Amino acid sequence: MTDARPGADGAAQTAAHPAIRFQNIGLVYGRGTANEVEALKDVSFDVRPQEFVSILGPSGCGKSTLLRLVAGFLNPTSGSVSVGGVDPENARTNGLLGVVFQSPVLLQWRNVIENVGFLLELQGVPRRKRQETARHYIDLVGLGGFERHMPHQLSGGMQQRVSIARALAFGPSVLLMDEPFGALDALTRDRMAFDLLDIWKRDKKTVLFVTHSVQEAVFLSDVVIVMTARPGKVGLIRPIDLGRPRTKDHRLQMEFVEHCRVLLDELEADVGYH
Amino acid sequence: MPVFSIRSIGRKALYYAPPVLSFVAFIIAWQLYVDLFGVSAFILPSPERIVRAGINLGPALWGHTWTTTYEILLGFLVGNAVAVGLAYLIVRWSVAERIVYPFLIVSQTVPKLAVAPLLVIWFGTGILPKVIVTALVCFFPTAVNVVQGLRSADPNAIDLVRLVTPSTSVIFRKVQFPSSIPYFFAGLKISMAAAVIGAIVAEWVGANSGLGYLILYGGTSMRTDLMFVGVGVTVILGMVLYGAVGLAEYLISWRRTDVRTNT
Numbered sequence: 001m002t003d004a005r006p007g008a009d010g011a012a013q014t015a016a017h018p019a020i021r022f023q024n025i026g027l028v029y030g031r032g033t034a035n036e037v038e039a040l041k042d043v044s045f046d047v048r049p050q051e052f053v054s055i056l057g058p059s060g061c062g063k064s065t066l067l068r069l070v071a072g073f074l075n076p077t078s079g080s081v082s083v084g085g086v087d088p089e090n091a092r093t094n095g096l097l098g099v100v101f102q103s104p105v106l107l108q109w110r111n112v113i114e115n116v117g118f119l120l121e122l123q124g125v126p127r128r129k130r131q132e133t134a135r136h137y138i139d140l141v142g143l144g145g146f147e148r149h150m151p152h153q154l155s156g157g158m159q160q161r162v163s164i165a166r167a168l169a170f171g172p173s174v175l176l177m178d179e180p181f182g183a184l185d186a187l188t189r190d191r192m193a194f195d196l197l198d199i200w201k202r203d204k205k206t207v208l209f210v211t212h213s214v215q216e217a218v219f220l221s222d223v224v225i226v227m228t229a230r231p232g233k234v235g236l237i238r239p240i241d242l243g244r245p246r247t248k249d250h251r252l253q254m255e256f257v258e259h260c261r262v263l264l265d266e267l268e269a270d271v272g273y274h
Numbered sequence: 275m276p277v278f279s280i281r282s283i284g285r286k287a288l289y290y291a292p293p294v295l296s297f298v299a300f301i302i303a304w305q306l307y308v309d310l311f312g313v314s315a316f317i318l319p320s321p322e323r324i325v326r327a328g329i330n331l332g333p334a335l336w337g338h339t340w341t342t343t344y345e346i347l348l349g350f351l352v353g354n355a356v357a358v359g360l361a362y363l364i365v366r367w368s369v370a371e372r373i374v375y376p377f378l379i380v381s382q383t384v385p386k387l388a389v390a391p392l393l394v395i396w397f398g399t400g401i402l403p404k405v406i407v408t409a410l411v412c413f414f415p416t417a418v419n420v421v422q423g424l425r426s427a428d429p430n431a432i433d434l435v436r437l438v439t440p441s442t443s444v445i446f447r448k449v450q451f452p453s454s455i456p457y458f459f460a461g462l463k464i465s466m467a468a469a470v471i472g473a474i475v476a477e478w479v480g481a482n483s484g485l486g487y488l489i490l491y492g493g494t495s496m497r498t499d500l501m502f503v504g505v506g507v508t509v510i511l512g513m514v515l516y517g518a519v520g521l522a523e524y525l526i527s528w529r530r531t532d533v534r535t536n537t
Contacts, residue, residue, distance in 0.1 A: 073433055092437055099437060105430040109452050109528035122438040122448065150528075170437070 017085030018046040019174055019206035020070055024079035027065060027232075031077065038231035039065055040076070045225060045234055047208055049084075049173075052200060054209045054217035054224045056263060058270060062232030063210040067176045070208065071097055083174060091174070095123070098172035098205075102179040104159035106151040112138060112162050113147040119170040137165040140199060157188035164196070168203060175200075177209045181216070193220060197246055214267070218259045219246055226263055228270040236266045319499040324506065327499040339507055341484040345401055345473040346515065349408020354465060357413035358458075361420035365450070382414045386472065390479040399480040407476035411468040416461035423457025424450045452528070459523040466519045470512040485511070 027040040040062045047053045055063045068074040069081050072088030083091035091097055106115050116134035117125075125133070138147060141161040151159055160180060167175060181189040193216060200207055211217050217224045218240055226236040240259055242250050250256050301321050307313065308320035315323055328335055360378070363370040386407055393403035427450040435445050477486025485504045492500030 071433070071437070073436065093439075095438070097437060099434065101430045103428075103430070105428055105434060107431065107449070107452065109455070118448075119434070119438055122435060122444065 016049060017082070019049045019051065019084060020047040020208060021082045022046075022066070022069075022079070023081070025066075025069065025076045025081065026078035027062070027069070027074075028077045041231035041233050043079070043232065043234055045237060047206055047223075049206055050204050051222045052197075052207045052209065052220055054211055054221040055227055056211060056214060056217050056224055056267065057227030057232070057235075058229045058267065059212075061227040061229035063227055064178050065232070066227075067099070067178050067208065067210060070174070070176055071099060095170060096173050098167035098170050098175045100160075100163055100167050100175065100177045100180045102182045104151070104156075104163040106159055106162055108151050111148050111150050112143065112154070115151065115162055116165045116169050118166060133169050134165070137169040138162075140168065140202075141165045142195065155188075157184050157192060160184065160192065161195075164199070168199065168205075172205070174206045174208065177207060179210050179212065182212065189216070196220065197244075201245065214260050214263050215251070218242075218256060218263065219251060224259075224263055226266045226270075235270060236263070238263060316496060316498050319502055324499050324502040327497075328503045328507070331500075331503065335488075335503070335507070338483055338485050338488045338504070339511065341401075341481075342473050342477070342486065342508070343511060343515075345404040345408055345476070345484065346469045346511075348401070349405045349472060350412050350466060350469045352405060353409035353412025353469070354416050354462065356409065357416035357461070357465075358420055360413075361417050361424060364417075364421050365424040378414060378417060381410060384410075386411060387475055387479075390476050393476075394480040399482065403479070404473055404476040404481070404484070408469050408472035411472035412465045415464035415468065416458070419457040419461030419464075420454055423454025426457065427453040455527045459519070459527050462519050462523070463516065466516050467512065470508065470515065474508060 022043050022045050025040050025043040026038075029035075029037045029039055043062075043066070055066060057063050065074065069076055070083060070088055072081075072092050081088050083096055086094075088097075107118065110118065113131060113134045114121075116138055117130040120130040120133060135147065138144060141164055143158060143161055143165065146154065146158070151162070154162065160183075164180070181192050184192065197220060209217070209220060221240050224238050224240055225234060226238070227233065228235040238259065242253070242255060242259075305320050305322060308318060308323075313320075319327070331338075360374055364374055365371075389410075390403065390407055393406055397403045397406070431449045431453075432445050435449055473484070474486035474489070477484040478490050481487040485508045489501050489504035489508075492498065492502075492504060
């Protein structure tokens with residue numbers, strides 16, 4: 001699958017490494033057994049530095065698997081993944097990667113500030129410095145004043161904010177988000193999308209964002225990638241040229257709707273609705 | 275609102291009144307039944323007679339109580355230390371699980387009362403066989419719960435640690451161990467209740483001191499009131515020790531509502 005974006009193979013790419021590069025990724029589970037499953041097949045695409053890229057696809061198409069490959073928690077059967085020009089293990093141990101899961105994954109026995117500073121603590125950052133950084137990101141995600149609250153005292157949306165603050169406080173250049181708003185109600189989800197864009201703009205991260213929601217993907221992203229299932233393949237790479245900052249009005253524009261329609265068609269073609 | 279406002283005291287009194295009053299009513303009914311129907315003290319001594327028997331024992335009762343308390347605490351400590359160690363091994367190495375689990379289950383299915391005489395043959399009538407029996411009944415609930423607790427750690431939280439370090443000992447210290455704490459205390463509570471029974475049963479087989487010995491002595495010498503004294507003090511002791519574990523849990527453990535444990 002070739003990258004359809006203008007300039008993807010041109011000058012812009014030679015200046016620096018892509019933030020993430022998937023090169024002919026294949027992944028087979030249970031190879032050589034009766035239960036052999038081809039999870040990913042010939043997946044290739046690049047994510048440029050500071051780009052916001054969403055992956056859309058039906059359940060079981062390997063979206064989350066892609067994130068695990070980037071984090072080096074999983075190795076591909078064939079092909080290679082690189083993060084900023086180095087292999088995932090290296091990128092991970094150099095603190096280049098931040099992860100936000102669908103559930104907040106907060107440590108229940110730690111309060112908000114201790115959760116946000118958790119990864120820094122593991123890195124051996126001194127307490128004072130760690131708290132200072134944590135405070136900054138707690139404010140950034142709009143949770144100032146909740147530093148001493150325990151996770152169970154917060155709503156689902158607030159907990160997810162804590163987990164985003166934790167990922168950011170770690171100071172990664174790449175943020176991997178696995179359906180981070182999937183468990184939230186529609187209103188909260190909406191607000192979180194706006195806030196995430198604010199943070200992304202301020203903090204200048206590369207974001208790889210997995211979602212089920214076509215509208216969410218279009219609204220947030222520079223590029224949306226549609227995956228097809230069994231085996232997971234790249235079905236479509238669509239640049240979203242809506243201009244920034246994104247506002248509520250963008251969702252009412254014809255272009256927005258058109259993007260959604262094209263992506264939805266691609267998704268449905270795979271599932272076989274038509 | 276101040277902690278000791280009239281209203282809060284009133285509310286507490288209302289909360290605790292029904293169980294306390296029904297307990298008092300039970301004791302009074304017992305006393306009246308024995309007095310009015312002239313029940314023989316050999317069949318059922320009255321509460322008043324039991325209390326008097328206890329007072330008459332004087333310092334000897336303290337001695338028995340202390341012996342049993344000491345056995346319980348020591349057995350509880352040893353049993354739970356072994357339990358936590360085994361649980362760690364089981365979670366850490368799958369081979370250890372296959373080796374240890376059969377022993378765990380055998381240790382539970384072995385009838386303790388039947389093994390106790392053997393322990394007396396081996397270790398005499400001193401405190402050691404009692405501590406061993408107590409430790410044996412103690413460690414199973416804790417081991418099972420701690421294993422489950424260590425495994426209850428969120429795999430995503432473990433991945434989170436792996437963003438920084440692949441060290442399994444860091445993963446253990448920062449995620450698995452704290453995750454297991456509520457399970458640990460759930461195990462400890464069951465373990466404490468079992469420990470009391472363990473110590474009493476062990477004393478039955480061969481002892482010259484302890485509440486179990488007192489109960490047995492009362493039985494063989496037709497002193498039903500002494501049996502009741504032994505049982506009563508054992509119940510109070512069990513409640514105090516169980517309460518102590520609950521207090522430790524309250525002070526130490528983080529609390530969650532969604533924890534499921536083996537009981």
